[in-house]
Amino acid sequence: MNDRDLETGNGAQVTQLPQTAATRERLAEATRTLLRAPRTLADTGLPVVFVSRLVLKSTFINGKSSFADLSQRHCLPIAVLDDLLAFLVRERLVEITHRGATDIDVHFRLTEAGRTAAADELARCSYCGPVPVAYDTYMEVVAEHSVRKQRITQADVRAAFRGICVEPALLDAAAASLNAGRPLLLYGPAGSGKTYLAERLGLLLQGDVPIPYAIYVGGEIIQMYDPLLHHDASTSIASAIGDKRWRVCRRPVVLSGGELTLEGLDLRYDAAAGFYQAPPHMKANMGLYIVDDLGRQRVAAQDLLNRWIMPLDRSLDLFTLQSGTRFTAPFDVWPVFSSNLDPAAIGDEAFLRRLGSKLQIGPLSLDNYRTVFEACSASLELNLTSEAFDYLLHSLHMPNAKPFLACYPRDLLRLVRASVDYRGAARDVTAEGLREAWQSYFGSTEQMSRYPPSSTARRPGRRFATR
Numbered sequence: 001m002n003d004r005d006l007e008t009g010n011g012a013q014v015t016q017l018p019q020t021a022a023t024r025e026r027l028a029e030a031t032r033t034l035l036r037a038p039r040t041l042a043d044t045g046l047p048v049v050f051v052s053r054l055v056l057k058s059t060f061i062n063g064k065s066s067f068a069d070l071s072q073r074h075c076l077p078i079a080v081l082d083d084l085l086a087f088l089v090r091e092r093l094v095e096i097t098h099r100g101a102t103d104i105d106v107h108f109r110l111t112e113a114g115r116t117a118a119a120d121e122l123a124r125c126s127y128c129g130p131v132p133v134a135y136d137t138y139m140e141v142v143a144e145h146s147v148r149k150q151r152i153t154q155a156d157v158r159a160a161f162r163g164i165c166v167e168p169a170l171l172d173a174a175a176a177s178l179n180a181g182r183p184l185l186l187y188g189p190a191g192s193g194k195t196y197l198a199e200r201l202g203l204l205l206q207g208d209v210p211i212p213y214a215i216y217v218g219g220e221i222i223q224m225y226d227p228l229l230h231h232d233a234s235t236s237i238a239s240a241i242g243d244k245r246w247r248v249c250r251r252p253v254v255l256s257g258g259e260l261t262l263e264g265l266d267l268r269y270d271a272a273a274g275f276y277q278a279p280p281h282m283k284a285n286m287g288l289y290i291v292d293d294l295g296r297q298r299v300a301a302q303d304l305l306n307r308w309i310m311p312l313d314r315s316l317d318l319f320t321l322q323s324g325t326r327f328t329a330p331f332d333v334w335p336v337f338s339s340n341l342d343p344a345a346i347g348d349e350a351f352l353r354r355l356g357s358k359l360q361i362g363p364l365s366l367d368n369y370r371t372v373f374e375a376c377s378a379s380l381e382l383n384l385t386s387e388a389f390d391y392l393l394h395s396l397h398m399p400n401a402k403p404f405l406a407c408y409p410r411d412l413l414r415l416v417r418a419s420v421d422y423r424g425a426a427r428d429v430t431a432e433g434l435r436e437a438w439q440s441y442f443g444s445t446e447q448m449s450r451y452p453p454s455s456t457a458r459r460p461g462r463r464f465a466t467r
Helices: 021-034 047-063 067-074 079-091 112-124 137-143 154-158 168-180 194-204 301-307 308-316 368-379 386-400 407-425 433-440 452-458
Strands: 094-101 104-109 184-187 208-212 214-219 220-223 246-250 253-256 268-270 274-278 289-290 316-320 326-330 333-339 357-360
Touching: 021 137, 047 067, 047 079, 047 104, 067 079, 067 433, 079 289, 104 112, 137 208, 137 214, 137 326, 154 168, 168 184, 168 194, 168 357, 184 194, 184 246, 194 253, 194 289, 194 333, 194 386, 220 289, 301 308, 308 316, 368 386, 386 433, 407 433
Parallel strands: 184 333, 184 357, 220 274, 253 289, 289 333
Antiparallel strands: 094 104, 208 246, 214 220, 268 274, 316 326
């Protein structure tokens, strides 16, 4: 479904809602404490040997290195690098080639032993990015910025959904479920706007959060930051973060669709690279996680739902590394499921009980359908007349008993726009144009009213039932 199918054209561009000044200051103070810049290697919470190997690898790849290079490459302050260099020199893995008048003006190169160690480590793991953060620190940050601490008001909901054709009662019920920290299931026919509504709920998230580039667990690296999912914050708590191994982003909104498998919910180990990618719901921590098309995945619905039992119950997930080391990770998300199936057909009572609310998204009312159709016409620079819309209702929708789904206006009008542009005709929405678009969209087997397009003006008045 298009991300604007429910828009009326009357709403301003909306971003995630701002936090109150008191909340923003509290989080900034907590962030200053948790994410102050490390002053020594011990402050990173990581083994000295692990950080040393990372620096050896990047120096091996890039040739001679300086403190300026390493600081930019690995997001470490000069004080930590000085500490690290002293260790590497003692171990005879590097040698200093230049030391200038300032702390940052230090250059060094690998010794023969250093090159051997770097090559061996590079063969095991090719990661050479920002130094990972300690897992305990990550847990503390997630707890401090937990999405479960969010509180949404009705005014917030009205602001985020301004200019959107959605029943207010449905939005209130969805927001109440999220406020309670409970999962939400949106169900209804395909094209009714479920995915769009689920994604737009992300606008209710308030404030920015720190996302680590990577985390260190059990001797392994798990990459967390994903530029496709994590978007830099425009106004943020960035000034409060001294540790540059974290990136300040808007609260994430992550969507998994029909491609989701059981394997996709576990850590993904890249044997060639030698490190892990976090699964989508772990990357969504402190934000919104949407499972779209529930029941349509390539794995049995019951197996998929069983996988969610522990995270939904305990807000924790369990992972296992290649070494056999097991660890728990926070499941700190607002889970939103959407499905074309009836809830009873998706899972058993044990799973459905864990869903906070099950809300049906059906066809639009006639008034909302008209509003959306008019807005789509305007956005596509098409001229819509009341006669053309009447023809759509009486001669196309009604003979075929088609509900007023949110996806139809934009899908049909795009075909109309493509047709008039192809012919070089005026950008008018005509009965004939709608008839052609309808047949192309639904297929030639669709029934048409006995009223031909040319006689629309002589049709009876608007005597039709609302939905």
